[in-house]
Amino acid sequence: MKVEFDEPKCVAAGQCAMVAPDVFDQRDDDGVAIVLDATPDPSLHDEVREAAAVCPAAAIRLVEQ
Numbered sequence: 001m002k003v004e005f006d007e008p009k010c011v012a013a014g015q016c017a018m019v020a021p022d023v024f025d026q027r028d029d030d031g032v033a034i035v036l037d038a039t040p041d042p043s044l045h046d047e048v049r050e051a052a053a054v055c056p057a058a059a060i061r062l063v064e065q
Helices: 015-019 042-054
Strands: 002-005 024-026 033-035 060-063
Touching (some): 002 033, 015 024, 015 042, 042 060
Antiparallel strands (some): 002 060, 024 033
């Protein structure tokens, strides 16, 4: 799996960082998400899929490899 993130779409809701904290975080200054691991370990794939599903801005795209 590869995580693609469309930063301009992000509304800083923080859902991704709450659901998958090993893969996503938020910048301190504006709350916009950042990807910590664009190719997460398979053990994290379910969390990453959930994070993408709950993103209110649909800013997370997953490429299954």
